[in-house]
Amino acid sequence: DSGVTQTPKHLITATGQRVTLRCSPRSGDLSVYWYQQSLDQGLQFLIQYYNGEERAKGNILERFSAQQFPDLHSELNLSSLELGDSALYFCASSVGWTGEYGYTFGSGTRLTVV
């Protein structure tokens, strides 16, 4: 157990639908990062939040959005889902906003769009 909790572990939904993935960071960590891992693209950085504020953006689609709440948990919202959005979605956390001491990853949410 890494200390980063992601729910749900598996999600199957239809094209056009909207889903919410949830992440609780390791205790004491203020930064949360979201990554997408698909077979053909590898691990892609999506977005980072630090203490409730958006800190950095990567290859996140406009159909996707995220937020970090006052209790520091984060949610990734995926809407108008397409078959190509099927992937593993990982959340990671770190102590500060620089992540210089390393990231701790959760075990991921496997999203299947049918």
Add this chain to the structure above:
Amino acid sequence: DAKTTQPNSMESNEEEPVHLPCNHSTISGTDYIHWYRQLPSQGPEYVIHGLTSNVNNRMASLAIAEDRKSSTLILHRATLRDAAVYYCILRVPPNYGGSQGNLIFGKGTKLSVKP
């Protein structure tokens, strides 16, 4: 982002040392070298990181070339549990409000360990 080059795959025997190479010829003076690994069906796991000097921790050692254009992750005694994809990542120092500093993963090296 600065790029790294790793072999696609490597094989090792159990209980033998493993040297995983990484080339990063375009590294700049402030880029940290990070290593993560990803076991099957799990999230990436932090292994080690360093800037200029060699580093050791309970999991592995990191040997950094004097010119910093390459590095080697050393697993001193491979176990079956070390079979994973190993990622070598150059981490640019972050700039607050900007997009630098996040870990950008490449394809990594798939390590197989034979009993």
